[in-house]
Amino acid sequence: MKSSIIVSDPEILGGTPVFRGTRVPIRALFDYLQFSTIDEFLxxxxxxxxxxxxxxxxxxxxxxxxxxxxxxxxTTA
Structure with a gap:
């Protein structure tokens, strides 16, 4: 499944998945959601x-x- 929003490029943070057009790792969103809210992430x-x-x-x-x-x-016949 290909995503238009999640990009993994070896030239950007060593291939870490990021938001397209940024250097913000997707992981940062989930780190925020562990202890905070989407609003605080934004x-x-x-x-x-x-x-x-x-x-x-x-x-x-x-x-x-x-x-x-x-x-x-x-199956073998």
Whole structure:
């Protein structure tokens, strides 16, 4: 699943996933959410919009709720 909001580029923070167009790691959002709120994250990172946060959360939600693909068992005849 490709995301338009989450970017991982070896030239940006060594490939750490960041918000597109920034050097703000996605991990920073989840660090804030552990002890704080989205509003406080937005105050700390004013160049990140609420829409960007919502898009990241939607992408992550899709990834964690996706049904894993099962490998087919090969049968020998």
């Amino acid at each position: 105050v700390g990172y004013p160049h990140i919009s609420r829409e960007m946060v919502n898009e990241v959360l939607a992408v992550i939600a899709k990834r964690v709720s996706a049904v894993p693909h099962r490998k087919r068992r090969e």
